[in-house]
Amino acid sequence: MTELLHEISVPPTRVSGRRWVFLRRVVATPGGSAGLAVLLLLVGSALFADLVAPYSPIKMGVGKRFLPPSLAFPMGTDEFGRDVFSRILFGSRLTLMIGAIAVGISMSAGLVIGLVAAYRGGWIEKVLMRTTDMLLSFTETLIALACVAVLGPSLANAMIAVGIAGIPLYARTCHSAALVERSKPYFEASVAAGAGHCRLIVLHLLPNILPTMIVVATLGISSAILAAAALSFLGLGAQPPQPEWGAMLSGARDYLNRGPWLMAVPGLAIAVTVLGFNLLGDAVRTALDPREAGE
Amino acid sequence: MTTQLLDVENLSVSFRAGEQRREALRGLSFSIGRAETLAIVGESGSGKSVTALAIMGLLPRGGRIDSGAIRLGGRDLVGAPPAAIARLRGAQMSMIFQEPMTSLNPVLSIAKQMIEGPIAHGRATARTETREAAAMLERVGITDPLRCLAQYPHELSGGMRQRVMIAAAMMMRPALLIADEPTTALDVTVQAQILDLLRALVRDEGTALVLVTHDMGVVAEMADRVLVMRRGEAVEDAAVRPLFAHPEATYTRALLAAVPRLDDGFESGGPPGGRSGGTPILVARGISRTFGGRRFFRQRSATRALDNVSLTLAKGEIVAVVGESGSGKSTLGRALARLTDVDAGEILFEGESLTALSGKKLRRRRSGIQMVFQDPYASLDPRFTIGRTIAEPMLVHGLATRAEAGERIAALLSRVQLDPGMASRYPHEFSGGQRQRVAIARALAARPRIIIADEPTSALDVSVQAQILDLIEELRRNEELSFVFISHDLAVVRRIADRVAVMRAGRVLELGPTGVVFREPAHVYTRALLSAVPAPDPDLRGRPRIHIAAGSYPAGRLVERAPNHWVAS
Known part of the structure; x- marks a missing residue:
């Protein structure tokens, strides 16, 4: 009888290569593969800009101003005779850097605030979360503008400003995710086992909220890039002659009649990048959804 | 046709x-x-x-x-x-x-x-x-x-x-x-x-x-x-x-x-090794806990989850706490493990007051009281291998070095009848019953004297439930562990507990040896509860049921009706 009953319980199954399964699930959706393609393209051009770019991104070319797209200049030249294609390629470095650094700042500060608030509770949680709510009621761009106004216009400051502006969103998401995990029995079991604060936060809470935060971050990169481009467009971010896409867009505004490609190219680059990261974020969210995970 | x-x-x-x-x-x-x-x-x-x-x-x-x-x-x-x-x-x-x-x-x-x-x-x-x-x-x-x-x-x-x-x-x-x-x-x-x-x-x-x-x-x-x-x-x-x-x-x-049955004869065997009346290892005296109450903007009605509850637990004893939802039984379990604070009253563990402790001292002391939870899917950290989960209490309390931990994990896994080779697997690879075994192994790793089990078998199939109950009985017998067994399932309680406390609305209404409480329930609520349990026997169909309205039962001080049998007056 006992053997019979033992047989009823399901034997554990081994799942191998969870990382690859995850990647395969991201690529499985058309949006995911498109997003991943954009990301790879961006990384590729950032890495190999020196090799691929036919010209220097900042060297001016006398007598080559406003050349329309041709074989020699695939995306034409700008008002200083610089090759737009080369500038776009080198600009991808800045774009990736902006995305990574701004999101890095928002994410790390948001994680700390959210985790501390959820873990400690009490008045600390109230102060942190009400402040977050207050900041959330302003649009991110407004906060970023205020930060740049204080820090002064430069690309580095723009990244910091966009990063700071993103903190409330990350803190809020992290807080609610951590609250959910905190109330689960495994967390209580660790408390009962005598685990200390560090262990509970770093080993139990953090790894369990990370999937949620990764989704937020992937989606957040696109809005960070957009916000930084907006700052550069306003002249508060990248300074000439840095080939930043937002700044290129801004510079091209005055020459709309003489060189319409000057606006179209960086505008398209920004749009495609933002779209790519959004698609990727959606795919990552779908792939991480436990309901989709199945066996 | x-x-x-x-x-x-x-x-x-x-x-x-x-x-x-x-x-x-x-x-x-x-x-x-x-x-x-x-x-x-x-x-x-x-x-x-x-x-x-x-x-x-x-x-x-x-x-x-x-x-x-x-x-x-x-x-x-x-x-x-x-x-x-x-x-x-x-x-x-x-x-x-x-x-x-x-x-x-x-x-x-x-x-x-x-x-x-x-x-x-x-x-x-x-x-x-x-x-x-x-x-x-x-x-x-x-x-x-x-x-x-x-x-x-x-x-x-x-x-x-x-x-x-x-x-x-x-x-x-x-x-x-x-x-x-x-x-x-x-x-x-x-x-x-x-x-x-x-x-x-x-x-x-x-x-x-x-x-x-x-x-x-x-x-x-x-x-x-x-x-x-x-x-x-x-x-x-x-x-x-x-x-x-x-x-x-x-x-x-x-x-x-x-299937555990309410009418299992105690005469034929009874609960093995009942040890009621030994030296109490855990004593709760008049503990109360109120939730809600005053809020920042509005007055909220407070719920008394625990209202002047007293309970003792002897070495090697299994005391069951039964009640319906909202009876305060889970809060009692959490309070005994000091996972929630109490507003009033005192909890003594091996003669030392747990209610007075805090911080590091509390963390060390409470390793003697461990919990097993109801939901086997949420009670293990999904990102820990089960070996790491089981090792946690040992490492936290320095009960074992990293090297020794490996051996102890293997020993604990075989202790709960799991393959020691499974230590490197993740919780999602296990069935509900197996996860509950892992949760018990984790509790044992802290070398506790008491395990508080909050509905440990409610989420499991009956055959798996029987295995887990066997395991609990065996741990009590061989290691002299004491259990507080929280459950809504009277038949399970009947099978495993030495003594039963019946709770409703934060108060203990009846407390006594399992056999006595089930054979001659003295409180009208206990009788109502027992009459409502469907018996796994078609011949007992349509027994008369006892209905009681809320508030129409005595819920005052506990009075000793017979030796060890306490009933609310």
Whole structure:
């Protein structure tokens, strides 16, 4: 009888290569593969800009101003005779850097605030979360503008400003995710086992909220890039002659009649990048959804 | 053709699982006649719910009927156009689900939800249907039907919602009613009322009832015939009395043997090694805990989760705390483990006050009291291998070095009858019962003197439950561990506990040796509780039930009625 009953319980199954399964699930959706393609393209051009770019991104070319797209200049030249294609390629470095650094700042500060608030509770949680709510009621761009106004216009400051502006969103998401995990029995079991604060936060809470935060971050990169481009467009971010896409867009505004490609190219680059990261974020969210995970 | 109302023949259903298809039902055949009650029993994964959904044409995405026939009143539903099945659904056949909390739409009034079916089937107008709905609500035992119709689901209790669900399902007087675990989420006293109601409906309306359940007690109480399922196949199909008296299939016998019974004779064995009366290892004196109360903006009514509760636990003793939802039993467990603070009273562990401790000292001291939780899926960190989970208490308290931990983990895993080689696996690779074993191993790793088990078997199948109970008994016997066993299931408590504390609304109403409390319950609430438990024996059907109204029972000081037997005055 006992053997019979033992047989009823399901034997554990081994799942191998969870990382690859995850990647395969991201690529499985058309949006995911498109997003991943954009990301790879961006990384590729950032890495190999020196090799691929036919010209220097900042060297001016006398007598080559406003050349329309041709074989020699695939995306034409700008008002200083610089090759737009080369500038776009080198600009991808800045774009990736902006995305990574701004999101890095928002994410790390948001994680700390959210985790501390959820873990400690009490008045600390109230102060942190009400402040977050207050900041959330302003649009991110407004906060970023205020930060740049204080820090002064430069690309580095723009990244910091966009990063700071993103903190409330990350803190809020992290807080609610951590609250959910905190109330689960495994967390209580660790408390009962005598685990200390560090262990509970770093080993139990953090790894369990990370999937949620990764989704937020992937989606957040696109809005960070957009916000930084907006700052550069306003002249508060990248300074000439840095080939930043937002700044290129801004510079091209005055020459709309003489060189319409000057606006179209960086505008398209920004749009495609933002779209790519959004698609990727959606795919990552779908792939991480436990309901989709199945066996 | 047969005169049967529903005829299921050779039904096979499969689900998409990655590239392949996983079979959920294999060649299942059964039938049910008018005014008949058929119980489908089986453990999780047996395909009993899939059967219900297949009949209703409600298989989830990825599910498909591969072959077979489902004939309702002689008409085959397999291959019928979805629109035709939709016309039958609600009118000819209806379904009630397990969760009364989520199966009603929270933003629609009860009236809207009740007349939804009849209106959708183009029957009459909203006005006449509302009158009909009121009559139906009265029929299911709702005292003020007109008021209820205007209410929203959140204003009703779980039992009331399930009544409303039943009333809504019966609005079109379907010939067939399918109830999927209709009482599993309810307290036993409410369960008894809902079962009585279903039985009366079957009798008066001539409805055929398919009752999907895992509870042999409910089966014995309700069914005319029983279909036992396992892994998508019918194991046995028999009338209820012969099935309980002489089960044919080995599996049915094993299933019945694993069901704990309220009337298990203590004379034949009794709870082994009862140690009540030894030196108390844990003493709770007059502990109280209030939730809610004053808030920043508004005054909230406070709930007294624990109200002056006292309890002792001897070495090697198992004390059960039983009660319905909201009785405060879980809060008591958490308070004893010092996972929640108490407002008043004192908890002494091996003579030392736990309530006075805090910070590091508390962390060290409370490793002597460990918890095992109800939900085996949430009680293990999904990102820890089980080896790491089990190692945690040892590493935290320096009970073992990293090197020694490996050996201890292996020893603990075999202690709870798991393969020591599984230490490097993750929780999702284990079944519910195996996870509960891991949770017990983690608790043991801290070398506790006391384990507080909060409904440790409620989420498990009966056969797995029996194994976990065996394990607990063995740990008590061999390691002199003490247990506080929190449960709503009286039959389980009867099997395992030395003493029982019956709680309601934060107070202990009766406390005494298990045998005495179950044989001669002294408190009226205990009697009501015991009379409401469905017995897994069709011959005990229709026993008189004791009903008590809220507040109409003594809940004062505990008075010693007989040695060790305390009853609220």
